[in-house]
Amino acid sequence: MVRATPLLEARGVRRSFGGDLVLHEASLSIRAGESVSITGHSGSGKTTLLSVLALLLEPDAGEIWVAGANATLWSDAQRSRIRNHSFGYVFQGAHLVGSLSVLDNVLVPALIAGRRRERRDYARSLLDRLGLSNREGHLPHMLSLGQRRRVALARALVLEPPVILADEPTNDLDPRRANQIAEFLLGLPAAGHALALVTHDRALASAADVRLFLRDGVLACEEDAPEVPFGKKSGVSTDQQSRQ
Amino acid sequence: MLRLISAGLLRRRWQSVATVLAVGLGVGLLFAAILLQRGLKQGLELSRQRLGADLLVVPARASVDPDHALFAGSPLNVYMDRGVTEKVKSIPGIRRVETQFFTQSLRLECCSVDTEIRLVGIEASAVERLAAMSKEGVPTLQPDEVIIGGRLLGGVGKRGSLIELLGGIFRVGFRLEPSATALDYSILLPIDTARKIAGQSEALQFLWKDAGAPENLISAILVEVEDDARLPGIADRLEAIGAVKVIRAGETFQRFKKLTDAFVYVLAAAGAITAFGGIVYLVSHFASTAWDRKGEWALYRALGASRSRTVVLVVGEAIALSGGGAMIGLPLGYLFFRLGLRRLAAQNAFPFVFPSAELLAVAAGMAFVLYVILGMASAAWPAFKVARLEPALIMAQGDID
Numbered sequence: 001m002v003r004a005t006p007l008l009e010a011r012g013v014r015r016s017f018g019g020d021l022v023l024h025e026a027s028l029s030i031r032a033g034e035s036v037s038i039t040g041h042s043g044s045g046k047t048t049l050l051s052v053l054a055l056l057l058e059p060d061a062g063e064i065w066v067a068g069a070n071a072t073l074w075s076d077a078q079r080s081r082i083r084n085h086s087f088g089y090v091f092q093g094a095h096l097v098g099s100l101s102v103l104d105n106v107l108v109p110a111l112i113a114g115r116r117r118e119r120r121d122y123a124r125s126l127l128d129r130l131g132l133s134n135r136e137g138h139l140p141h142m143l144s145l146g147q148r149r150r151v152a153l154a155r156a157l158v159l160e161p162p163v164i165l166a167d168e169p170t171n172d173l174d175p176r177r178a179n180q181i182a183e184f185l186l187g188l189p190a191a192g193h194a195l196a197l198v199t200h201d202r203a204l205a206s207a208a209d210v211r212l213f214l215r216d217g218v219l220a221c222e223e224d225a226p227e228v229p230f231g232k233k234s235g236v237s238t239d240q241q242s243r244q
Numbered sequence: 245m246l247r248l249i250s251a252g253l254l255r256r257r258w259q260s261v262a263t264v265l266a267v268g269l270g271v272g273l274l275f276a277a278i279l280l281q282r283g284l285k286q287g288l289e290l291s292r293q294r295l296g297a298d299l300l301v302v303p304a305r306a307s308v309d310p311d312h313a314l315f316a317g318s319p320l321n322v323y324m325d326r327g328v329t330e331k332v333k334s335i336p337g338i339r340r341v342e343t344q345f346f347t348q349s350l351r352l353e354c355c356s357v358d359t360e361i362r363l364v365g366i367e368a369s370a371v372e373r374l375a376a377m378s379k380e381g382v383p384t385l386q387p388d389e390v391i392i393g394g395r396l397l398g399g400v401g402k403r404g405s406l407i408e409l410l411g412g413i414f415r416v417g418f419r420l421e422p423s424a425t426a427l428d429y430s431i432l433l434p435i436d437t438a439r440k441i442a443g444q445s446e447a448l449q450f451l452w453k454d455a456g457a458p459e460n461l462i463s464a465i466l467v468e469v470e471d472d473a474r475l476p477g478i479a480d481r482l483e484a485i486g487a488v489k490v491i492r493a494g495e496t497f498q499r500f501k502k503l504t505d506a507f508v509y510v511l512a513a514a515g516a517i518t519a520f521g522g523i524v525y526l527v528s529h530f531a532s533t534a535w536d537r538k539g540e541w542a543l544y545r546a547l548g549a550s551r552s553r554t555v556v557l558v559v560g561e562a563i564a565l566s567g568g569g570a571m572i573g574l575p576l577g578y579l580f581f582r583l584g585l586r587r588l589a590a591q592n593a594f595p596f597v598f599p600s601a602e603l604l605a606v607a608a609g610m611a612f613v614l615y616v617i618l619g620m621a622s623a624a625w626p627a628f629k630v631a632r633l634e635p636a637l638i639m640a641q642g643d644i645d
Binding site: 095 | 245247248251252254255539540543544545546547548549550551552553634635636637
């Protein structure tokens with residue numbers, strides 16, 4: 001059976017900041033309807049990997065392929081268009097625009113794409129599904145942290161992008177809210193989306209189809225991960241790269 | 245894009261209002277300075293053309309400020325025998341002479357004008373010269389026709405209308421362009437007619453008891469010399485006639501020009517300083533706000549705004565602020581200009597030509613475009629810088645709020 005072309009693929013990606021190598025030969029691929037979780041200790045390069053995958057950060061070496069095309073060769077305008085149309089990014093912080101209402105915050109990608117009117121009803125339906133229908137006229141400072149996270153999630157989905165990238169989507173949330181967001185995210189692959197999520201949450205990570213572990217810039221299968229609680233550095237170093 | 249721009253501006257409502265007002269004030273001052281400067285320059289030139297003479301001969305007892313006599317158009321209530329004209333004409337090197345007859349200031353009761361109105365009797369050659377400088381001017385004046393000063397009588401004094409002067413009915417031949425001098429509030433008429441009505445006026449009889457019959461009197465003689473004539477020599481010979489005072493237009497004009505130029509330079513400098521202050525303010529404002537808000541721009545970049553669209557967003561806000569400020573500044577500047585003009589007119593100190601609609605439009609356009617370009621230019625570099633930032637790195641620094 002021939003497998004579908006990956007929607008998003010990293011091939012031997014390296015990225016360093018100053019003299020510190022943060023990502024070392026990282027490779028992974030995500031297909032439609034598939035979910036990938038990336039876990040790792042704080043500072044292991046998870047957010048950097050997700051940013052590189054989302055074309056928010058340029059790799060020092062290696063390539064990012066989007067739907068079978070080498071995005072590393074694209075212009076800024078092309079990468080921006082793909083970020084807008086094809087990627088939905090849930091940032092670690094909510095990153096909402098304080099001057100815009102909840103509904104307008106959700107519609108920012110549509111505003112940039114010039115499709116605000118067309119996506120307004122869909123944005124409202126997303127807010128409804130996330131339990132925020134009575135908050136669409138509110139400003140971000142009127143919302144709780146959990147509500148702001150859900151607004152950010154709705155924003156990532158408003159253009160129905162094929163790829164969703166979520167960075168610590170349940171961080172700092174109480175268990176009930178965390179479960180609510182986790183269920184929502186994990187339901188996305190069933191609707192045809194490809195999902196890549198970075199998390200410290202073992203339960204959330206283990207629910208993904210593909211489970212990867214990032215240690216000191218090296219990507220490995222979850223099975224190879226050391227039994228050390230997240231948030232503490234293991235001090236273990238390996239050159240192995242792997243994907244399931 | 246427009247929604248994002250307006251949201252960005254509305255979020256910082258007071259900061260935006262302050263910027264718009266600052267720009268408005270700058271545009272207003274610049275606009276007013278341009279209008280006053282142009283009006284003064286044109287006024288000086290117009291006064292010189294209207295005078296059309298190198299020397300002005302007045303009675304020796306006239307206590308007259310030469311600057312005002314020549315350029316502010318102040319009439320003199322003094323007289324000399326018209327026979328002086330022939331003596332002046334007889335001096336070699338004089339090309340042309342032109343006499344004027346001023347009457348005492350009068351009140352025009354019929355037209356509800358409260359201020360005094362001066363009557364100036366002029367010769368046909370002066371009518372011709374003034375007509376050439378007026379949009380509606382006609383080169384000849386009938387005995388029952390008058391020329392109205394630019395700010396006199398308003399709609400009542402338009403061309404063809406009838407007015408009453410010292411008991412006689414006169415038709416308005418044409419109206420002079422306003423010049424912010426006493427001429428704006430004067431009525432000019434054929435010199436013989438002026439003498440006749442002044443002589444018939446019972447109210448003015450006390451003047452003629454001392455001076456003699458007005459038919460034999462003049463108030464001033466305008467003298468134009470040959471191109472190759474020596475002006476100082478001719479002036480000396482004129483003064484040798486006796487009982488006359490000679491005002492040299494060239495020297496007075498130069499002195500007055502220097503004074504006007506100084507005023508114009510002050511206005512031009514005020515305009516330049518305003519524009520420069522505007523540049524400094526706008527550059528510092530847009531540089532700091534663009535950098536303070538880098539998290540917001542980075543978010544738009546992350547959500548799909550290209551570098552060029554990010555530049556458009558940042559510069560768009562600058563254009564909205566500077567354009568809005570300019571829109572407010574233009575009527576404000578016109579108000580400044582009218583206030584300044586009112587002060588000038590009240591003093592009758594400087595000749596002034598009210599700017600044409602064309603000049604108003606050009607000056608308004610210049611001030612508007614200059615400040616919009618300044619706004620764009622001020623924001624362009626900060627916009628370029630924030631658009632080059634890696635969104636992931638900026639957003640990692642924390643929430644944009």
